[in-house]
Amino acid sequence: MDTSLHVAGKVMVVTGATRGIGRAVAEAFYSRGAHVAMIARNESRGVRVQQEILEAYPDVPGTCRFYPCSVSDSRAVERTCCDILSDFGHADVLVLNAGIEVKPSSIADTEIEDWKTLMSVNVDGAFYVIKHLIGSMEARGSGSIIFISSVSTLSGGGTGMHYPASKAALQGMMARINYDLLPKGIRANMISPGLVDTPLLRRKYPDTPETNASLNAQIPMGRIARPEDIAKIALFLASDLSGYVCGQNITADGGRSLYRRSVVST
């Protein structure tokens, strides 16, 4: 087992854990000995992913458990967090990853319901999970909270005004956690991915050689990110290696925002 990142034995909770970045995060932590609580809505997929992760690392001593829950449902989140605390005892690491896009729209044509739906997952959902697990971190005097934001907070990309606005709201949550809780041993940081090869991205950009060539051509490093690229940053931010790091927003976009080669919204 690779213990170089020192997450073995930590209890971590990841939202949006059954596909894309969240799944890669769950697997990266579990494979290094962490106890992993995975949250997402689709129960059959969640149970299958839990099983796949457990079977992939038969010698790992940790736990990996799926909890079906929509993060936009405050009561369901409260119940789920109670279950997690009852099963694991406490939480050391939160990765607030669950996020959605809604149908593309201009600012004027954005439907109020779409705005609310997106905010209810991307913003409210992160708050609900933090609200119900932060007490356990405070009680132990330690914790690392990691937000999955997006480079769209600066570029304005995404399917509409709601998406970058929701991701920027996470910055304020991070700031407040650090403002209130650094003296209590709890720190918060953020990861802002660019283009990552996940089902979310593939809904906009089909997995064809032509599309991939065009996406990769925009990235100075020559390729869009794999979910594992983002998971590795989460490992660092959760581990004691980053124990003196707080309030940072780590951009992971292969250099695209430094040297923009053409315009494609993220």
Ligand SMILES: NC(=O)c1ccc[n+]([C@@H]2O[C@H](COP(=O)([O-])OP(=O)(O)OC[C@H]3O[C@@H](n4cnc5c(N)ncnc54)[C@H](OP(=O)(O)O)[C@@H]3O)[C@@H](O)[C@H]2O)c1
């Ligand atoms: N992919 C990119 O290029 C990219 C770039 C920048 C930032 N991001 C951000 O990275 C995060 C993960 O994105 P991704 O690309 O991995 O997305 P994805 O492939 O669509 O996976 C999303 C995950 O979130 C879960 N989920 C969706 N709605 C949920 C809800 N209401 N409650 C709980 N879980 C929910 C999904 O499972 P269920 O459907 O079963 O709930 C799934 O496990 C998002 O916050 C996204 O905004 C992605």
